[in-house]
Amino acid sequence: MNRLFARNALLPEGWRKDVLIEWDANGTIVRAEAGAALPSGEQVVAQIVEYALPGMINLHSHSFQRALGGRTEKAGDAVGNLKDSFWTWRDLMYRFARNITPEHIEAIAAQLFSECLRHGYTSMCEFHYVQRAPDGAMYPRPAETAERVIAAARLAGIGITMLPVLYSYSGFGESALKPEQKRFKTDPQDVLRVIEALEPLRDAQTEVGVAPHSLRAASVAQINEVLLTLPGDRPVHIHIAEQKQEVQQSLDWSGRRPVQWLLDQVDVNERWCLVHATHLMRDEVDLMAQSGAVAGLCPTTEANLGDGLFPLEDFLAAGGRFGIGSDSHISQSAVEELRWLEYGQRLQHQRRNIAVSAEQRNVGDFLWQGALQGGAQASGRPVGALAPGRRADVIVLDDQHPNLYGLALDEVLGSFVFCGNDNLVKDVMVGGRWVVRNQQHVAQQAIAARFKQTLAELREFR
Incomplete structure (x- = not known):
């Protein structure tokens, strides 16, 4: 079983503390439990994060x-x-x-x-x-x-x-x-x-x-x-x-x-x-x-x-x-x-x-x-919530950024949306697979190189 433990996670009912999220091999959430104990021993957890939101x-x-x-x-x-x-x-x-x-x-x-x-x-x-x-x-x-x-x-x-x-x-x-x-x-x-x-x-x-x-x-x-x-x-x-x-x-x-x-x-x-x-x-x-x-x-x-x-x-x-x-x-x-x-x-x-x-x-x-x-x-897809039956689509905020320092939970999204122009999205998971780590897409360089070549070709038609 794949696991993510969030000190704070945005569930359908709002922000909750100590949330254990588990998803199956197909990338579907099977558990999103607030007030959970941090797994220990054989119950290893993939990552512990401070703030997790649905993508x-x-x-x-x-x-x-x-x-x-x-x-x-x-x-x-x-x-x-x-x-x-x-x-x-x-x-x-x-x-x-x-x-x-x-x-x-x-x-x-x-x-x-x-x-x-x-x-x-x-x-x-x-x-x-x-x-x-x-x-x-x-x-x-x-x-x-x-x-x-x-x-x-x-x-x-x-x-x-x-x-x-x-x-x-x-x-x-x-x-x-x-x-x-x-x-x-x-x-x-x-x-x-x-x-x-x-x-x-x-x-x-x-x-x-x-x-x-x-x-x-x-x-x-x-x-x-x-x-x-x-x-x-x-x-x-x-x-x-x-x-x-x-x-x-x-x-x-x-x-x-x-x-x-x-x-x-x-x-x-x-x-x-x-x-x-x-x-x-x-x-x-x-x-x-x-x-x-x-x-x-x-x-x-x-x-x-x-x-x-x-x-x-x-x-x-x-x-x-x-x-x-x-x-x-x-x-x-x-x-x-x-x-x-x-x-x-x-x-x-x-x-x-x-x-x-x-x-x-x-x-x-x-x-x-x-x-x-x-x-x-x-x-038309089962997305948009950290809840059983939905896709394991999760974004993790950069809790080290000054804009999130010392905030009450009900202030986090206000700061995320309205304060400053830095990108506070640190890691991103889609369908149980990490595709962004430390603000870098896993295939960013190869994708960008192909895009630049496309731009060069299209500009020949001006």
Whole structure:
């Protein structure tokens, strides 16, 4: 039996002292007991740590965009009212995606995943839409690029939920795709073929769901067609109401806002993750919360692209569930996402300490536990808690760092999330296997070398 003894561990019910965690050969927790005695004699323990937390779930990732980070931060030449926005950024991203190969996709994903692990993520939900060759043809293996991302996850040692994307149109009303979108084109049968091809790869570390890209890119009829075949327990993710222009286009076409249209036409429930959902009316907030769907929030990307601020306070008051993702990966830090989720609300409402509940008044604890629960739900995997039946995904904090010196237990997560910019994640275990030690990924140098070579090759296509 594999064992870890934590002087302090974050269990589902909160911080507890002297916690013995045991997991089986498959990487599943079989025991997480507070108030335990330190094993002695023949009952050896693998490691004794001061602070152990469940690893965070990154519920929204476009891994290939990691290689684009920092390369879009130059203002374009605005003509008239055409200012830099999500839409001008998207044009740059399309040009970047034009020349990327499956080998590049794997190398970039491995680099991203190793970085995410070092910053406290132990699971990824990959919203995967680069599925065709540069000329628009399907690869001989229809799941070629998705398999590459899964291979990268296995190399890095991170859990993954692969979400092949349904992407048929360029806008509301089934507008034809633009030439620069030809690598993303899929219809329901394409997506179902990819899902079928990925079935042998499903295991304790890998799940497969689906992602209609958005109501701009997939029709309700197509979404329902895919859902008729997809097993009922698989996760479903969708971009929605990210931009005001998108909302207006939906109104012009259907007379309804995107979230209203989706909830009216599709059975949205706990298996769904509505990504961004930035621009909502109050009735949409309440209906979305009532559906049981998770709000997939990506504050660093939403800020970087000028999307706006999610109505978190109203959503939480309505009983809504949330998780976090790093989306375009201009940050790979779970702490930064949670920090800016709260700070955005403080700036908007000009108050402090907003993400709390009647039962949990500590913002750091509320955010971490809430994002764990929502992220686990959105991933469709047994993660997000140090509890029997869940994966042995554990992050260990650096108890020697000054930011954690002399703190009461109910201050630890507040300091971790809100104090300073040092990475306090020291060691990381995924599925019972240590993949980060002393802030270094076990394959960091080899992965980084391959990533650098990929960057060099891609920059030849400028």
